[in-house]
Amino acid sequence: MTQEPDPISSHQVVPHALATELKVRHPLMEDVKQTVVMERQVLPSEPQEGNIEYKLKLIDPSAERLVHLTTQMKWRLAEGGGEAIYQIGVGDDGSLHGLSVADLEASLETLATIAHGVGATFTLLRRSPSLDGHGVIAEVHVRKATEDQQFVDVRVFVLGDSGSGKSTVIACLASGKADNGRGSARLDLFRHSHEVVTGRTASTSTEMLAFDGQGNVLNYDKDLNPQPVADICSQASKVVHLIDSPGLEKYEKTTLSGLARHGPDHICIVVSATRGMTSQTKRHMDMALALNIPVFVVITKIDKCRKDQLKHALVDVCIAVKSPGSNKVPQPVKNVDDLLTARDQGISVVPIFFVSNVTGKNLNLLSQFMNLLPCVNSIRLETKSHLPAKMLVEDTFNVSGVGAVVAGMVRQGLVRTNDRLMLGPQADGSFAPVTVTSIHRNRAPVSCVKAGQVASVAVSGARIRRGQILCEEELIPPTCQQFDADLLVIDCPAKQTLTTGFPCSVFVQNVRQSGVIEHLGVDDDGAVVCATVRFEHQPEVVEVGSRVVLHSGYFKAIGSVTSTTPPTAERTAADATAASSQHM
Known part of the structure; x- marks a missing residue:
């Protein structure tokens, strides 16, 4: 009797032991396999x-048709923030008709001509047979930075427990070199001496992974020698910013602050195959799913684990992904075909990668996935480039010979050198005039940055701190002392109860401050569904609709701001007096 091939493990790209373990007959895994098979048979x-x-086919189009196709490609590129996916041999209803080899080659040649005409790069991702087996379907990736954009920007925030291999996998991707098994690769990511000594990340740091139009990594040459940042940026068509974060629970406020202020397009959950889903990793997964940000999982240390450890790690990840209310489907990724299938399904699928930082197994597959990650926030923000300038201050520095520097993402408009802008709120809630003296993006000097781009801006004329806003005078926003928010409590022991007057840390966009819960709203079952939170110190700028995270010693809640309340005159005067006394 011939056994039917398993759809999940039919491609032996991962080690044979791993492919064998993926055949485990777990009910959850059977559900995953069936979903993958159905998605491959038809497209929406x-x-x-x-x-x-x-496109069903593109053969010898007329001049008028070619103009229409060119306009259409420009539209798709604009919708994707500089990236578009073309399915050739597919009908508008998603049916997989397929083309003959000759017709497919002619269609690809036409598409390449159109891409060249708009100044875009053209990459053939895969060919696959049609359902009847008589035709061929092609998937093509087209990329072009917008007119005032040097390259496509994507932010990936990396979460995971301490010791799971977050910093190491980031360093291996960025350097192209494998780890020695003792953490040598991650040393360049550490920002503090005690991190080097303990091997534990205690702060957020960012590493750049750059790609050219064909998806080749630009961080290093063929001999794995690192390249100058200026050369990388001049050749890059896409840059993925990998944001490392602490895994230890005692640094959780730093992690939450980084997650709130960086506004990532995607979240990567790193899981150690030898330890599986720890309680800290489970909390990270719940938080990522609650934020409704696209998630993918990387299971590391597959070279060190036993077969049963890998099996349990995979099953635990799948159970966590399919937690009640998540509406996500986990999909193990072992080859390019799995990778593209997961990418095509978008936020509904959680891809799961299996890598080894020591042997380098499947790191190239993970790098290819990074190259195809769509940008989310920058697409939405690029449409606001014509508006007055506004930039959220996510970090601050004092650079010798330069002075005060604020770093963050431009939310709308353009920020140029020598611009006269307003920075605040200051201690009394006011905004102070500043002058932009210089701008750096990806460690290279530039004269201008636009909405959706991250930059460091040197300013003079006012005190700086995290949580401020740099904007034009006509755009100075109102400040608030308290706000109302709809909440979902995702981590609170049953024996504990939230009460009015409870202190907490508030993370909303680039703001991080201590707060107090002034009022709680509950549903018919007694569960907390909304709250009024007051900032304990100075007023802040909070936009209605912003994501908010509340954190204390034993509870964590995620929600969105529904309304804000401005500070009273007495409160503003008190905050200003307190701030003045601190700087005396």
């Missing part, structure tokens, strides 16, 4: 919006 109807385009 072509979306009217977005960056995905279906």
Whole structure:
């Protein structure tokens, strides 16, 4: 009797032991396999919006048709923030018709001509047979930075327990070199001497992973020698910012602050195969799913684990992904075909990678996935480039010979050198005039940055701190002393109860401050669904609709701001007096 091939483990790209373990007959895994098979048989109807385009064939188009196709490609690229996916041989209803080899080659040649005409790069991702087996379907990736954008920007925030291999996997991807098994690769990511001594990340740091138009990594040459940042940025068509974070629970406030202020496009959860889903990793997973940000999982140390450890780690990850209310489907990724299938399904699928930082196994596959990650926040923000300038201050520095420097993402408009802008709120809630003296993006000097881009801006004329806003005078926003928010409590022991007057740390966009819960709203079952939170110190700028995270010793809640309340005159005067006494 011939056994039917398993759809999950039919490609022996991962080690044979791993492929064998993926055949485990777990009910959850059977559900995952069935979903993957169904998704490969048919595509959803072509979306009217977005960056995905279906084409049945493109053979000898007329001049008028070519103009239409060129305009269409520009639209898809704009919708995808500089990236578009073309499915050739697919009908508008998603049916996989397929083309003959000759027709497919002619269609690809036409598409390449159109891409060249708009100044875009063209990469063939894969060919696959049609359902009847008589035709071929091609998936093509087109990329072009917008007119005032040097390259496509994507932010990936990396979460995971201490010792899971977060810093190491980031360092291996960025350097192209394998780890020695003792953490040598991660040393360049550490920002403090005690991190080097203990081997434990205690702060957030960012590493850049750059790609050219064909998806080649630009961080290093063929001999793995690191390249100058200026050369990397001049050749890059896409840059992925990998944001490392602490895993230890005692640094959780630092992690939450980084997650709130960096506004990532994607979240990567790193899980050690030897330890599996720890309680800290489970909390990170719950938080990522609650924030509704696209998530993917990287299981590390597959070279060190036993077969049963890897099996349990995979099952635990799948159970965590399919937690009640998440509406996510886990999908193990072992080859490029799995990778593209997971990418096409978007936020509904959570890809799971299996890598070794020591042997380098599957790191190239993970790098290819990074190259295809869509940008999310920058697409939405690029449409605001014509508005007055506004930048959220996520970090601050004092650089010798330069002075005060604020770093963050431009939320709208353009910030140029020599601009006269306003910075605040200051201690009394006011905004002070500053002058932009210089701008750096990806460690290279530039004269201007636009909405959706991250930069460091040197300013003079006012005190700086995290949580401020740099904007034009006409755009000075109102400050608030307290706000109302709808909440979802995701981590609170049953024996503990939230009460009015409870202190907590508040993380909302780039703001991090101590707060006090002034009021709690509960549903019919007694569960907390909303709250009024007051900032304990000075007023802040909080936008309605912003994500907010509340954290204390034993509880964590995530929600969105529904309304704000401005500070009273007495409160503003008291905050200003307190701030003045601190600086005397």
